[in-house]
Amino acid sequence: MKEERQVVIRPSSLGGEISIPSSKSHTLRAILFAALAKGRSVIENLLFSPDTEAMIAACRSLGAVIRVLPNNCLEVEGGVLHAAEDVIHVGNSGQTLRFIGAVSALVPGYTILTGDRSIRSLRPMKPLLEGIEQLGGFAVSSRGGEFAPVIIKGPLKGGTALIRGEDSQPVSALLIASAFIPYKTEIFVVNPGELPWVELTLSWFDRLGISYKHENFEKYVIPGHSVIHGFQYSVPGDWSSASYPIAAALVTNSNLVVRGVDFKDSQGDKNFILLLQEMGARIVIDQEHHCVTLLSGSRLKGKRVDINPFIDAITLLPVIACFAEGRTEIIGGRAARQKESDRIHAIVTELKKMGARIEEREDGVVVEPSNLYGAKTESHADHRLGMSLAIAALGAKGNTTISGVEVVSKSFPNFFEQLQTIGAQIE
Numbered sequence: 001m002k003e004e005r006q007v008v009i010r011p012s013s014l015g016g017e018i019s020i021p022s023s024k025s026h027t028l029r030a031i032l033f034a035a036l037a038k039g040r041s042v043i044e045n046l047l048f049s050p051d052t053e054a055m056i057a058a059c060r061s062l063g064a065v066i067r068v069l070p071n072n073c074l075e076v077e078g079g080v081l082h083a084a085e086d087v088i089h090v091g092n093s094g095q096t097l098r099f100i101g102a103v104s105a106l107v108p109g110y111t112i113l114t115g116d117r118s119i120r121s122l123r124p125m126k127p128l129l130e131g132i133e134q135l136g137g138f139a140v141s142s143r144g145g146e147f148a149p150v151i152i153k154g155p156l157k158g159g160t161a162l163i164r165g166e167d168s169q170p171v172s173a174l175l176i177a178s179a180f181i182p183y184k185t186e187i188f189v190v191n192p193g194e195l196p197w198v199e200l201t202l203s204w205f206d207r208l209g210i211s212y213k214h215e216n217f218e219k220y221v222i223p224g225h226s227v228i229h230g231f232q233y234s235v236p237g238d239w240s241s242a243s244y245p246i247a248a249a250l251v252t253n254s255n256l257v258v259r260g261v262d263f264k265d266s267q268g269d270k271n272f273i274l275l276l277q278e279m280g281a282r283i284v285i286d287q288e289h290h291c292v293t294l295l296s297g298s299r300l301k302g303k304r305v306d307i308n309p310f311i312d313a314i315t316l317l318p319v320i321a322c323f324a325e326g327r328t329e330i331i332g333g334r335a336a337r338q339k340e341s342d343r344i345h346a347i348v349t350e351l352k353k354m355g356a357r358i359e360e361r362e363d364g365v366v367v368e369p370s371n372l373y374g375a376k377t378e379s380h381a382d383h384r385l386g387m388s389l390a391i392a393a394l395g396a397k398g399n400t401t402i403s404g405v406e407v408v409s410k411s412f413p414n415f416f417e418q419l420q421t422i423g424a425q426i427e
Contacts, residue, residue, distance in 0.1 A: 004403055004404050004406065005403075005404070005405050005406040006401055006402060006403040006404070006405060007390070007401070007402055007405050007416055007426050007427065008399055008400070008401050008426070008427045009390055009393035009394060009399070009400050009401075009402065009424065009425065009426050009427075010393075010399050010425040010426075011252075011393075011394065011395065011396060011397060011398070011425075012252060012394050012423055012424045012425045013252055013254055013423055014248055014249055014252050014254035014255075014256055014394070014419075014422045014423045014424060015254055015255055015256065015422060015423055016256065016257070016421070016422045016423070017256070017257040017258075017259055017422070018245045018256065018257070018258055018259070018418055018419075018421065018422050019237075019258075019259045019260045019418075020237045020238055020241045020242045020245070020258065020259070020260040020261065020412075021047055021237070021238055021241050021411070021412055021413060022045050022046055022047040022072070022235040022236065022237060022238060023047065023235055023236055023237065023238040023239070023240075023265075023267060024047050024049060024051060024052075024238055024240075024241075024410070024411045025095070025197065025200055025238075025240075025267070026200070026235050026236060026238075026265075026267075027043075027046045027047045027049075027052055027055075027235050028051060028052065028055045028093075028095050028096065028099070029099075029200070029201065029204050030043045030046065030233050030235060031043065031046075031052070031055045031056060031059055031066075031074065031076065032055065032059065032099055032100075032103065032176070033176075033204060033208060033228065033231075034059075034064070034074075034076035034078050034230070034231070035059035035062065035063075035064035035066075035076060035078040035081075035103075036078055036079070036081070036103070036176075036180060036228060037076075037078045037079055037208075037228045037229055037230050037231060038078065038079035038227065038228070038229050038230065039077070039078075039079065039229050039230035040075065040076070040077055040230040041075070041076045041078065041230040041231050041232065041233070042073065042074070042075055042076075042230075042231075042232045042233075043073065043074040043076065043232075043233050043234075043235065044071075044072065044073050044232070044233070044234040044235070045072055045073075045234045045235045045236075046072050046073070046074060046235045047072075047235065047238070047411070047413075048072060048413070049409055049410050049411060049413060050091050050092060050093070050409060050410055051091070051092070051093040051095065051096060051410055051411075053091070054089075054090045054091040054092075054093040054096045055093065055095070055096045055099075055100075056068075056074070057088070057089075058084075058088050058090060058096050058100040058113075059076075059078075059100075061084040061085070061086065061088050061111075062081050062082065062083075062084055062100070062103065062104060062107075062111075063078075063080050063081050063082045064076055064077065064078045065077040065078075076230075077230075078230070081103070081106060081107050082107055082109065083104065083107055083108065083109025083110060083111050083153075084104065084111045084112070087112045087113070087114060087149070088100060088104075088111065088112065088113045088114075089113075089114055089115060090113060090114070090115040090119060090148075091115055091116055091119075092115065092116050092118055092119060092340060092381075092407075092410065093115070093119075094119065094123045094169055094339070094340075095169055097113055097115055097119055097123060097125070097148060098123075098125070098128055098169040098170055098172070098173040099169070099172070099173045099176060100113060101113055101125065101128055101132075101139075101150060101152055101173065102128060102131075102132065102170075102173035102174055102176060102177035103173075103176065103177055103180075104152050104154070105132045105135075105137040105139065105152050105153070105154040105155070105156050105177055106154050106155055106156060106177055106180055106181070107154050107155060108153070108154060108155055109153065109154075110138075110151055110152070110153045111151075111152050111153070112142075112149055112150070112151050112152075113148055113149065113150050113152070114148045114149035114150075115148050118340050118341070118381060119147075119148050120147050120148050120149070121147060122338050122339070122340070122341070122342070123147065123148070123338060123339075124146045124147060124167070124338060125141060125146055125147060125148060125150050125170075126146035126164075127163040127164045127165070127167070127170040127171075128163070128169075128170035128173055128174060129141065129146070129150065129152075130161075130163055131161040131163045131170065131174045131187070132152060132156065132174075132177075134159065134160065134161040134162065134163075135156045135157060135158060135159055135161050135174075135178070135181070135185060136155075136156050136157030136158070136159065137152065137153060137154050137155070137156045137157075138151070138152065138153040138154075139151070139152045139153075155181075156177060156178075156181045157181070157183060158178070158181045158182075158183030158184055158185045158224060159183070159185065159186075160185075160186045160187075160188070161174065161185070161186070161187050161188070162187075162188045162189075162190065163187070163188075163189060163190070164189070164190050164191060165189035165190060165191055165192040165193060165217075166191050166192075166193040166194075166334065166335045167193070167194065167335050167338065168193065168194035168195070168197040168198050169197070171187075171189055171192070171198055172197065172198055172200075172201040174187055175187065175198075175201055175202075175205075175212070175220060175222065176201065178220075178222040178224065179205065179210045179212070179222055179224065179226040180224070180226050181222075181224045182224055182225055183224050184221070184222070184223055184224055185220075185221075185222045185224060186219065186220065186221055186222075187219070187220040187222070188218065188219050189217060189218050189219070189220070190218075192216075192217040192218055193308055193311075193332075193335055194308060194309075194311055194335060195217055195268070195308075195309065196266075196267070196268020196269070196271075196309055196310070197268065198217060199266060199268065200266050200267060200268070202214070203266035207231075208228045208231070209228065210226045210228065211223045211226070236260075236262045236265045236267075237260035237261050237262060237265075237290070238267070238411065238412075239261060239265070239267040239268075239269035239270045239272070240267070240269045240310075240312045240313075240384075240411065241411055241412045242258055242260070242261050242269075242292075243269065243272050243312075243313055243316055244316065244387045244388075244390075244391055244412070244415070245258050245418075245419070245422070246258055246273070246276070246283070246292065246294060247316055247319065247320050247391045248391050248394050248419065248422075248424070249294035249296075250276070250281055250294065250298055250300065250320055250323065251319065251320065251322075251323050251391060251392070251394060251395030252394050252395055253296045253297070253298070254294065254296055254423075255293070255294060255295055255296050256293070256294045256422060257291055257292075257293050257294075258291060258292050258293075258294070259289075259290065259291045260290060260291075261290055261291065261292060262290050263285065263287045263290075264287070268309055268310055269310045269312060269313065271309060271310055272310045272313050273285070273292065275305060275310075276300075276320070278303070279300045279301055279302070279303060279320075279324060280298055280299050280300045280301050280324075281294070281298045281300060282294070282295035282296075282297060282298045283295070299325065300320065300323060300324035300325065301324055301325050301326055302321055302324040302325065302326035302327045302328035302329075302367070302369070303326075303328060303329075304328075304329045304331065305317065305328065305329070305330050305331070306331055306332040307330050307331065307332050307333045307336075307364060308332035308333065308335070311332075311333060311335060311336055312384060314330065314333045314336040314343050314344065314347070314364070314384075315336075315343050315346070315347040315382075315384050315385050315388040316384070316387075316388045316391065317330055318330065318347050318348075318351060318356070318358060318365050318367050318388075319347075319351070319388050319389075319391050319392045319395075320391075321367035322351070322356050322357075322358075322367060322369065322370040322372055322392070322395075323369075323395060324367075324369060325369060326369065327366065327367070327368055328366070328367045329364070329365075329366050329367075330364035330365050330366070330367070331361075331363055331364045332363060332364065333363050333364045333365075334362065334363040334364075339382070339384075340380075340381060340382040340383065340384070340385075340407075340410075341380040341381060341382035341385060343382065343384065343385065344360060344361075344363075344364065344365060345360060346380040346382060346385050347365070347385060347388065348360040348365055350377045350378065350380075350385070350389055351370075351372075351392065353375040353376070353377055354372040354373055354374070354375045354377070354392060354396055354400065355370060355371060355372055355373045355375075356370040356372060357369070357370045358370070371397065372392055372395060372396035372397070373396055373397050373398050374393070374396050374397065374398030374399040374400040374401075375396075375400055375401075376400075376401045376403075377389050377393075377400060377401065377402050377403070378402065378403045378404050379402060379403065379404035379405055379407055379408075380404070381404055381407055382407060383407045383408045383409075383410040383411050383412070384411075386402060386404065386405045386407055386408050387408055387412060387415060389402050390402060390405075390415070390416070390419065390426075394419075394424060
């Protein structure tokens with residue numbers, strides 16, 4: 001068992017420049033599509049993280065030959081899949097669980113997938129399992145419920161499936177698998193949510209020439225028979241990760257340049273910047289040079305926000321809202337209760353320790369302007385919660401201790417070291 005790491009953060013003034021890591025979501029999709037593609041693919045500038053390691057191991061289990069090259073580069077020989085010979089352990093990666101679960105249903109033979117405690121208790125598989133079964137596969141939870149371990153067997157035969165879509169990952173997973181079924185598939189989605197992440201998957205379909213049609217994200221028609229070939233791809237910066245240094249500049253009233261953001265990329269979290277501008281953040285966007293500049297002197301105003309289009313910010317926006325004038329009401333976040341932690345409950349619990357005037361709602365939170373004070377807090381084994389608390393600590397009065405911060409490596413390796421380079425006082 002890994003030793004739990006903790007940090008102590010003091011109120012800080014920031015300045016200078018910071019670069020963001022590569023996109024986790026693009027990295028995982030790139031590896032998976034390379035495993036499905038015939039021939040050789042080269043993926044550059046990928047994010048090396050525990051989730052990436054889980055996806056690499058899972059794709060190898062299904063038959064891909066993957067070589068790790070220097071300078072954050074992978075070489076993948078794909079196109080020949082088979083059932084895994086051993087149990088696939090996805091660690092803490094919900095994307096790997098759902099995506100590999102769907103893809104493993106393309107081939108005959110049984111594949112078993114499991115993961116850590118969070119995967120086995122917080123990441124429901126029912127929509128994906130039902131979708132696989134409706135398309136002719138076999139898919140069950142070994143415990144008779146809706147969580148991993150799951151047992152999956154193909155091959156899928158196409159047809160029609162109806163699944164719930166509040167969580168985008170089962171939808172994306174079934175879309176990816178359906179592209180490679182040798183028959184036409186129609187997928188109907190009830191209550192589609194987290195749509196930017198589905199759009200991210202469809203952007204990969206566009207990139208690779210995979211045919212599809214959709215009607216308002218509620219009905220998809222996938223002709224199937226897709227054949228893709230090896231490709232070369234450089235992973236762009238991660239917009240979800242960029243939101244943390246941006247927020248750090250806002251809560252500390254600092255000037256800061258954040259580099260490595262591409263406004264032309266398909267990641268939906270880029271729209272979080274536009275929300276912050278609507279709230280009064282002084283942000284200068286430079287699309288040509290892939291950077292944003294945060295200027296001191298912002299006067300943030302609270303507002304009502306539907307968080308679903310950038311739901312990864314559900315732990316960060318309440319922090320920012322503490323420093324805004326007026327009430328902030330966050331809605332549309334129900335799906336965040338089934339991520340690495342129950343993110344709604346967790347952020348409310350931890351910010352209350354710091355003195356926040358925050359109220360938990362079923363699908364979000366309500367935040368009043370608050371003075372934050374140093375406290376002993378914990379990450380709840382959730383990378384986004386750990387990083388959000390670090391941002392709160394930078395703008396709080398007194399020292400804040402955050403335990404369990406090793407989890408931030410899931411999406412932002414060297415997060416604390418990077419913050420130190422721009423002036424954050426962290427021990």
